[in-house]
Amino acid sequence: MTTEFSDDVAEDYKRALEDLTMNSRYEISNLTVIARENTEHALAISEALKSHIKQTSPQKKLPAFYVLDSVIKNVGTPYTIFLSRGLYSTFMEAYALVDNSVRRKMDEMLKTWKEPVPGALDTRPVFPRDVTGPIENALIKARTSAIQAQQEHTRSQQQILGRGRPGPSPAPYRETPTPPNAYRQPPPVQQGYNSNYPQQQYPSAMNGQQYGQQPHVQQSYGLPPVSRPSSGKFDYTNQDQRPPTQNYIPHNASAGSWQQPPPQQGYSAHDNSIDELNSDIANLITVFKTDFALNPLDGNIQKRLKALLDLQSIMQSQRLPPQQISEIKTQVAKLSEASKATPKAPKSPTPAPVPAQLPQQNSLSSLLGPGGQGTLAALLAKQTPPIQTRSPQPALNQPFKPPPVSMAPTPVPDTGSLFEKLLAAGIISGKPAISTPTPNIPLPANISGYRPPFTPNPSRTPLGEIPNDVVLKTSSLKILYEKLGAPCTQCGRRFQSNEEGKKKKTAHMDWHFRVHQRMTEAEKRGQHRSWYVDELDWIKSREVEGDQNTSNGDKTNGSGVTSSSITSKPKLQYLPVPDDPALASSTCPICTEKFEMKWLDEAQEFVWMDAKKINQRIYHISCYEDVNKAGIKRDTPEPVLGKRKHEVTTPTGCRIGKSNKAQDDNIAVRSKIKTESY
């Protein structure tokens, strides 16, 4: 299948990618649509995308990654499979070359890959764990060694400066981002994080001022760490895993006092409260953003969010008189009270671990002091692939620019699903359930005029005799055409023109309609090839025309195949095997046995027979009924009761689920019980 045509598609795609210089939502969704429409060339497209990511200049890598992200989230397989291959090198090589703001975006993207696609029914992560795992490990490893290197580096610095004060400091993260009396916390970093959200603007003059001072510090430190390869592996965000980073604090604190503090960073009495206020505001912003993400149409949230963001920039750019600050404070306190009152979790759910890291970044960047950062920036530019750096200085490289990223990966699925819905709607509306008359089939006319050539069939050499005419009669041909009713408009199938045939046809059209409906659902959920049936099941199964089958009402299978055991027991109850691996290995709380997985043609999926979900737990129906029959009433069955039930459920005299050894014997018993309850 990989033909020149695929190559052409890939070539096309590559060109389109090359034109993608910035994070344009339109272009990205366009590229996603192209990928969706050309799944048969998925391999070629995936390769093109991967090689583009590898080859393109660092500033174009992020948009390309967003294309990748959008494709895997909106189109899914086969792209997931193709792109997961070599994802490690694609990701890591790019990661090594891009600057820090991009890195953080990549980190976030990676995080979303470990979660299910937002809004999808499928609970599996975007990429399987064995794909994201190695990348994560590599990043963590890089961070750890970076921290170690940084420590060493710092220590040597301290020695050089004669200021080494390796005392412990309150490094663990607290709600207030800055340790009391420490170097003043610059909130911009936190903002920098926030700016990953699409609607957030980049901050703030403060960054600029701060960074503006870095060169001095760097000079005064006289760092030569470029020669030390490991020092490139800085990472701040994982500080919490590494208590030694506490060392930075004294050092940086001293550095902070040693250097000229920026004008707005005085050590005035209300500094702490400003810090607190800042962090409160930042927290609130996070909360509102979450809300906003959940209800993008809610104008109130939008307004508040904007107000908060404005407030934040004011707080950062100006020094306000104390009374104003206290006013703001009360306002903020009120707001945060209100936001806490709302059921929504105050933490942003989107990138779960990030909020925890936030203050770390804050304190670190401040603690490290501009010097550290400056050095880092220099180092990062020279990195070689395996060295991974992550640093919280998004604004460092482009402090005043609005973010080039106007779209975070998360919103993309929305457009995608909307598109899908529209498409689905179109499809459904395009396929009416009622058969439309087909007047333009000129059958009667044609037939009357049709004289089949009565050619004798010369090639027959009857050894035995096929008792049939050697010529074709019109009447014979009519059996295949006119004698049957008008064909189905969807598939051309004809039915007998008698009553039964008409019924069949109506059912058949219903079947088409339902299949179309289910297909759109199934597309979202993801489908897969089933195992073939085994010999016995196959011999027992019966071909039932899908259309007949649907007359049973709830049976909307597309197979037209029904197992005899099912037709004879129409009330058979089952549960589709959960996709969630944790659930999939669950056991019946009553008998503690696993559920038996079985392919059910009728449902067209693997199911647990005799299983039912009751109050979030899955039971064997037979167990559940036994238990309930036994007279114990409970609305929410609990495992405790289930255990107690074991004694009750064993009319056969066996103790069920007591030990693993006993279980083998009990399987026979259990299956007996289940069979009886059919």
Next chain:
Amino acid sequence: MNIPGLGQAAPAATFSAPTIQAAVAVHDLQANSEWRFEVAYGQSIEVKILSGTAEIFGTELAVNHTYTFRGTKSSIFTWHGCRIEVNGPCEEYMAEETPMITYVNTHFALEKLRDDAIQNGGEGPRVLVVGPNNAGKTSLVKLLTAYATRMGRQPMVINTDSREALLSIPGTLTATPFASIIDVEHGWGSSPTSGPSPVPVKLPLCYYYGLASPEDDTKLYKPILTRLALAAASRLADDPVIRGTGMIIDTPGVISQGKGGYDLISHIVSEFSVNTILVLGSERLHSEMQRRFSAYKTRSGEAITLVKLDKSGGCVDRDDTFMQQMQEAAIREYFFGDPKRTLSPHTQQVNFDDATIYKIHEGGEEDSQQVGLYENVEPSSMMLHCLLAVMYASTRDSQETVRDASVMGFVYVAEVDEKKRRLKILAPLNTRITDRPMIWGSWPETTVSLI
């Protein structure tokens, strides 16, 4: 770019070629004529019947419904004349002379036998189609199947050709009852998936032979055929509708071309109790069949009806490249579905120690007698990009049991890590494969990486 003489025209042309929509063509087909077309792999055309009636290998097409064809050599026949609209690049021509009348007569003759069978409670005809490669055997089987289902019958279609799969992957021998319309766009259609299908899926029973030609290892081929026949016969015994319709058996071309092959035909005839043999496009084969089976009686005492049929002028030789592409397409379709319905296969890691893999001997028959049917092998990098058939058997079963077991599915070896002793396999669905022996055959050949 377009300045003449700069030599830039060529790349531009190749670049735009596939995207240029060939102008929509409308053809008027006379009654009893056929429009034959070939679409290369990687390209697609859209065909719409504007009026009249039309059928593809016996399956009637819906009017005003757009059919998409990719990578196929096919034809649209009309009994009554029709007008079709074609959109896309393809090789095409119109043919007036077709053996369709002979074919449809054969169908009606079989119908007569089926009617008789139903009246007497007996078995419908077991029809064997033989003929050299590229004589149109599979097309004839498809045609007879389609006509039978149109008349409300349920034929059991048996494929004994491991080179080309029926609803499965090449290398398999299958039995499939057909009760519903054949998917004209995708060969025979699709085997079951977890989701709904726009054309009713068919349920094949698969056995794995794993070699391209039956003559490569008749010691393996014959018992598998026997097993297949047994299963099919059991189904017929159980299922009155199929019993009344009988079987239609497709064969590999190679067994119609030589002495060893004729023995295999005899084997098939006896195992499936064949009572009708359709010989397609070969005088010599016909006389050979006559010699062999004129005095032959089936187990139930029926004589064999031998019918010689002409090969259709539309039969084209399919070269190795095309066959290769067809094979790849079948494998891809198995894991990834078709453009209309994407499937999501899953990768999983399997430790070497957890995998029981049998390799089919290829050395020849003497070998297999001494060493057994299969060789139990440890995974190795040789296996990379190969397909393994997962069998409905236990790893503790004997090799004969494994051979006779039906196929559960296929996995594709995506990576072999000999250091960590781990295999990465692509499986159609996300369930662990435990305690299932896997067979590693040399067919289908996979030369390209699937993922």
